[in-house]
Amino acid sequence: MGFFKMLGSVAETLIDQGNRERERRKRRQHRANREIVKMYNDSEDGGSNYRDIAKKSVGGNHGWYTCPHCGKKFRASQMDVDHIIPQSMGGMNTRENLQYLCPHCNRSKGNRMDDTEKDLKRRRKELRQRDREDVEFLDKIGKKR
Numbered sequence: 313m314g315f316f317k318m319l320g321s322v323a324e325t326l327i328d329q330g331n332r333e334r335e336r337r338k339r340r341q342h343r344a345n346r347e348i349v350k351m352y353n354d355s356e357d358g359g360s361n362y363r364d365i366a367k368k369s370v371g372g373n374h375g376w377y378t379c380p381h382c383g384k385k386f387r388a389s390q391m392d393v394d395h396i397i398p399q400s401m402g403g404m405n406t407r408e409n410l411q412y413l414c415p416h417c418n419r420s421k422g423n424r425m426d427d428t429e430k431d432l433k434r435r436r437k438e439l440r441q442r443d444r445e446d447v448e449f450l451d452k453i454g455k456k457r
Contacts (some may be wrong), residue, residue: 342447344445375387
């Protein structure tokens, strides 16, 4: 009976080592996927065509976008790209600084910075969620291999 106990113990040890190794590989792949998403987003930032950057980074619901100020829904062609920190105040063409506003809200905002902190906070939260979804998608693809 001692031989079978020892054999069972060795088998359990090997299974535990395999599980730990699988978890390490999964964490390593997850970190690599986060880095891929970060590199992709960084490559999009700061370009001269801020409308393209906004279109790629502002999530829409099948072509419908919600104005974050008034809450109304519009098609992308009806929305204006707004710099949260206006260009006249040093705002850059980064995905963190761009948002879609309806024409009325954009014209009303002008280059004022009243809602800048609130808008930046909301935008960062949106981007973190989107990045999280992108990483989860890459993780899911990696599992299917």
